[in-house]
Amino acid sequence: MSDVFLLDGEQVPFTVGQTVMAAARAAGRYIPHLCWHPEFQPHGSCRLCTVKADGHFAAACTLAARPGMTVDNRTAELDDQRRTLLQMLFVEGNHFCPSCEKSGACKLQATAYELKMMTPHFDHFFPDRAVDASHPDLLLDFNRCILCELCVRASRDADGKNVFAITGRGIKSHLIVNSPSGRLADTAMSLADRAASVCPVGVILAKGRGFVIPIGERRYDRQQIGAAEEQ
Ligand code: SF4
Ligand code: FES
Secondary structure (H helix, E strand, O other): EEEEEEEEEEEEOOHHHHHHHHHHHHOOOOOOOOOOOOOOOOOOOOOOOOOEEEEEEEEOOOOOOOOOOOOEOOOOOHHHHHHHHOOOOOOOHHOOHHOOOOOOOOOHHHHHHHOOOHHHHHHHOOOOOOOOOOOOEEHHHHHHHHOOOOOHHHHHHHHHOEEEEEOEEEEEOOOOOOOOOOOOHHHOOOOOOHHHHOOOOOOOEEOOOOOOOOOOOHHHHOOOOOOOOOO
């Protein structure tokens, strides 16, 4: 038998050891998130999933559910904070949605729609980041990286390859490729790897198949992000 907690006033069942995020997702409830994915250990870095649990801010993806706890999720205060986080992510990278292959299937874009982010609010950084087109089957466009570390976890834990890593601190944090040359072509990465398909934005892209699914018919064009399956 499972216990329950209250999420925005509604009962959510959970089993011992389950996080608030995992239990909510299993119950069909949406807590905004970017770095969480059901296949991988939670990372707790993007903070989009911050909720108020019994009056205290906590990341839902790392917070263990407790019987009878009261969790506020989609409140105006929390969604406001989430919008600010999204705005910071949008200005920190170069996100040109209309020309991005991932448009309509991008979690960052879909979450911004869900949270009704209307403007970037902050000044754009316009960082200068070179793409890595060295691999025969895959392209890396670092301009869109939101540092969720899903590719790091997928390559390490699912593929057993450790192709990616995050280096640097704070504003200098960035994604690198673990090879002597720093190029993807000099790793064991393949198109079939889980890391090749896990990126929630448009960094890791398959070459040679642009816009196979037309804009308007993509994952988040068809379903709002809260109702869609994790990709
Ligand atoms: Fe996350 Fe994609 Fe950046 Fe990897 S490349 S850290 S999956 S945004
Ligand atoms: Fe919880 Fe990113 S989804 S911190």
